[in-house]
Amino acid sequence: MLKIENLHVKLEEEDKQILKGVNLEVEAGKVHAIMGPNGSGKSTLSYVLSGRDGYEVTEGGATLEGEDLLELEPEERAAAGLFLAFQYPVEIPGVGNMTFLRTALNAQRKARGEEEMSAADFLKLIRAKAKDLKIDADMLKRPVNVGFSGGEKKRNEILQMAMLEPKMCVLDETDSGLDVDAMKLVSDGVNALRAEGRGFLVITHYQRLLDHIKPDVVHIMADGKIVKTGGPELALEVENNGYADILAEVA
Amino acid sequence: MGLPQEKLSALEARIAGLGLPQGGWSEAARADALSRLNAAGLPGRRDEYWKYTRPDTLVQPEAPEAAVLVTDEAPMFDGVDRLKIVFVDGVFDADASDDLTLDGVRIERLAEIADRDIHWGRELYGVLETRGQDPVARPLATLNTAFTTDGVVIHVTGTPSKPISLIYRHEDDRSDVMLHHLIKVDSGAEATILENGPAAARFNKVMEIDIADGGALHHVRSQGRDHDRRDATFTFARLGKESEFRSFTMTVNGVLTRNETVIELLGDDALAHVAGVCVGDGDNFHHDDTVFITHDAVNCESRQVFKKVLRNGATGVFQGKILVKPDAQKTDGYQISQSLLLDDDSQFLAKPELEIYADDVACSHGSTSGAIDEDQLFYLRARGVPMDQATDLLTLAFLAEAMEELADETLADHMLERLEGWLSRRR
Ligand SMILES: Nc1ncnc2c1ncn2[C@@H]1O[C@H](COP(=O)(O)OP(=O)(O)OP(=O)(O)O)[C@@H](O)[C@H]1O
Ligand SMILES: [Mg+2]
Numbered sequence: 001m002l003k004i005e006n007l008h009v010k011l012e013e014e015d016k017q018i019l020k021g022v023n024l025e026v027e028a029g030k031v032h033a034i035m036g037p038n039g040s041g042k043s044t045l046s047y048v049l050s051g052r053d054g055y056e057v058t059e060g061g062a063t064l065e066g067e068d069l070l071e072l073e074p075e076e077r078a079a080a081g082l083f084l085a086f087q088y089p090v091e092i093p094g095v096g097n098m099t100f101l102r103t104a105l106n107a108q109r110k111a112r113g114e115e116e117m118s119a120a121d122f123l124k125l126i127r128a129k130a131k132d133l134k135i136d137a138d139m140l141k142r143p144v145n146v147g148f149s150g151g152e153k154k155r156n157e158i159l160q161m162a163m164l165e166p167k168m169c170v171l172d173e174t175d176s177g178l179d180v181d182a183m184k185l186v187s188d189g190v191n192a193l194r195a196e197g198r199g200f201l202v203i204t205h206y207q208r209l210l211d212h213i214k215p216d217v218v219h220i221m222a223d224g225k226i227v228k229t230g231g232p233e234l235a236l237e238v239e240n241n242g243y244a245d246i247l248a249e250v251a
Numbered sequence: 252m253g254l255p256q257e258k259l260s261a262l263e264a265r266i267a268g269l270g271l272p273q274g275g276w277s278e279a280a281r282a283d284a285l286s287r288l289n290a291a292g293l294p295g296r297r298d299e300y301w302k303y304t305r306p307d308t309l310v311q312p313e314a315p316e317a318a319v320l321v322t323d324e325a326p327m328f329d330g331v332d333r334l335k336i337v338f339v340d341g342v343f344d345a346d347a348s349d350d351l352t353l354d355g356v357r358i359e360r361l362a363e364i365a366d367r368d369i370h371w372g373r374e375l376y377g378v379l380e381t382r383g384q385d386p387v388a389r390p391l392a393t394l395n396t397a398f399t400t401d402g403v404v405i406h407v408t409g410t411p412s413k414p415i416s417l418i419y420r421h422e423d424d425r426s427d428v429m430l431h432h433l434i435k436v437d438s439g440a441e442a443t444i445l446e447n448g449p450a451a452a453r454f455n456k457v458m459e460i461d462i463a464d465g466g467a468l469h470h471v472r473s474q475g476r477d478h479d480r481r482d483a484t485f486t487f488a489r490l491g492k493e494s495e496f497r498s499f500t501m502t503v504n505g506v507l508t509r510n511e512t513v514i515e516l517l518g519d520d521a522l523a524h525v526a527g528v529c530v531g532d533g534d535n536f537h538h539d540d541t542v543f544i545t546h547d548a549v550n551c552e553s554r555q556v557f558k559k560v561l562r563n564g565a566t567g568v569f570q571g572k573i574l575v576k577p578d579a580q581k582t583d584g585y586q587i588s589q590s591l592l593l594d595d596d597s598q599f600l601a602k603p604e605l606e607i608y609a610d611d612v613a614c615s616h617g618s619t620s621g622a623i624d625e626d627q628l629f630y631l632r633a634r635g636v637p638m639d640q641a642t643d644l645l646t647l648a649f650l651a652e653a654m655e656e657l658a659d660e661t662l663a664d665h666m667l668e669r670l671e672g673w674l675s676r677r678r
Contacts, residue, residue, distance in 0.1 A: 050633050051632070051633070052629050052633075053625070053629070073632070073637075073638070074629060074632035074633050075632045075633075075635050075636060075637045075638065075641075077633075078632070078633055078634055078635035079635050084633055086630070086633075089630070090626045090627055090629075090630035091627075092627050092630065092631070092645070092648060093648060093651070094645075094647070094648025094649060094650075094651035094652070095644055095645070095647075095648045099644075100631070100634070100644075101634075103636055103640065103644065104631070104634035104635045104636050105635075107635045107636045107637060107640060108635035111635065111637075143648075144630075160634065164634070164635070
């Protein structure tokens with residue numbers, strides 16, 4: 001599904017290398033988790049995959065179902081099935097949450113040559129999905145993320161993911177800022193989307209999320225590289241001992 | 252006090268070809284205007300109030316040429332049930348207009364009533380315009396009072412069932428037009444006035460609005476899209492106790508627009524909202540909103556919300572002032588002027604002012620100028636919204652606060668459609 005090969009990335013503005021040869025492959029139907037110390041490059045990886053400005057790929061590449069991701073505009077990546085749940089969802093005053101989602105959904109459909117969804121069908125769908133995530137009608141009407149609490153923003157990301165039904169979901173610290181109940185809602189939302197044809201890359205600092213969303217593979221990222229890969233037990237090891245042992249071992 | 256030679260010759264040249272209508276109740280008002288004009292002179296480039304906008308082409312004797320825009324767009328407010336009053340290059344078009352009778356309102360034309368011996372118009376004509384000259388002179392409005400050829404005279408006595416719609420058409424590339432409207436709203440009466448269309452190559456318009464206690468007037472205007480047209484418009488409003496005045500203007504194109512709004516809140520608990528949305532393209536687009544609101548009563552509310560989208564070297568100007576007189580306690584004054592610059596060549600010049608002499612007031616003002624937010628743009632694109640569409644969405648979002656001042660949904664939809672048209676054409 002998602003294949004990242006020897007990916008080297010530096011900042012466009014300054015001479016700072018952030019990703020130093022990331023190799024990673026997420027197969028369809030699998031959930032991979034990435035853990036790693038602050039500043040190791042996890043969010044950068046998610047941004048580079050989704051096409052944010054400001055980064056320069058100096059070596060290596062990334063493909064989604066064989067298609068070169070890095071050649072595409074951000075909106076083309078989205079239409080191709082890539083979704084990033086932002087670590088810091090953006091507030092957009094003046095754009096209603098519903099308008100935003102319908103515009104996005106229909107833009108993607110149009111780009112894929114599919115028919116647009118009618119207003120009525122859209123309404124039905126979003127109401128059902130919002131209900132599952134305990135997002136009330138008022139939040140749907142409000143401007144995108146404006147005045148949302150931290151947890152509400154994260155739930156809103158998952159709502160978008162549920163509506164857009166991407167093939168490859170990258171979740172950047174979707175668990176941060178969530179209370180116990182919200183963590184359950186979000187995890188249920190993610191688990192409901194787990195499917196044969198869909199891959200997940202879950203960036204997190206905590207085992208807690210991985211209790212709910214059981215990963216197939218866990219990677220440790222440090223200083224711009226994947227330094228260790230293992231099964232779910234790797235996350236437990238981090239939870240208990242921190243990164244010191246793992247980093248010492250690979251150094 | 253004599254005028255400097257430069258101003259004197261400019262004024263002489265400007266009025267040389269103009270006729271001063273004689274007779275009737277308006278004669279004295281016109282003569283008074285002419286003498287005030289002789290004392291003030293026309294705006295000059297060095298006048299402080301014209302620091303950001305060059306008055307030259309508004310003042311010069313001949314109107315610069317402005318081609319009539321040919322478009323297959325549906326006319327503004329098409330389909331809205333309204334009473335139409337049409338002016339073509341400033342000349343009333345009876346055939347294109349509706350019958351001027353409507354319950355709750357009496358509509359006449361200035362040209363018809365000006366030579367009568369007596370008319371209520373006398374109490375208003377030039378009166379608010381004169382009051383509006385202090386503390387800043389607005390000589391183009393005075394010029395209008397002296398020389399205008401026509402206009403509508405509306406007396407709102409009740410609650411007319413539909414809006415009164417002034418439609419301005421422009422057929423002559425060189426037309427130079429002055430219209431002067433009077434609107435008197437009785438106590439407890441309420442009406443909506445619509446204005447749209449390019450009136451002329453050069454248009455000077457004055458509107459004097461007197462709202463009695465508990466009256467309400469809604470003013471919604473869409474300024475014509477002809478690329479080269481020039482407008483200098485003046486809206487003077489005087490508000491009584493518990494009265495309401497809401498004015499919304501959308502401007503798309505036009506080479507030069509100066510919209511002055513002068514409002515006096517004279518009765519307690521009155522409310523005045525003025526909003527403007529303007530979108531402009533190209534280095535010969537210049538739009539100026541100049542607003543002066545005086546609070547002279549207790550517990551009044553005023554809001555100024557002005558938003559401009561500028562690109563390809565367009566210029567936007569905002570001069571807005573809230574003056575709170577010593578007795579105007581509990582004043583709630585709000586003023587925001589913002590521009591969205593879609594490139595580095597465009598510019599926004601703002602002069603927001605507060606002058607407050609009462610102590611128990613809540614006034615705020617702000618002015619910003621910025622580009623499209625990159626994070627917001629990326630967020631939209633990451634969800635699959637293409638670049639152009641995302642930019643449009645954010646542009647409309649920027650305008651939202653001003654658009655919300657237009658409470659009527661049907662009218663707002665008409666405006667939105669025009670804006671969307673502009674966005675899609677100008678890519
Ligand atoms: N635009 C930028 N300008 C300057 N430094 C940057 C920029 N983007 C990323 N960095 C730096 O790159 C490194 C990696 O940042 P990144 O946000 O990818 O880390 P992370 O692994 O997501 O950390 P966290 O766990 O704290 O979210 C950090 O040192 C960060 O300061
Ligand atoms: Mg991060």
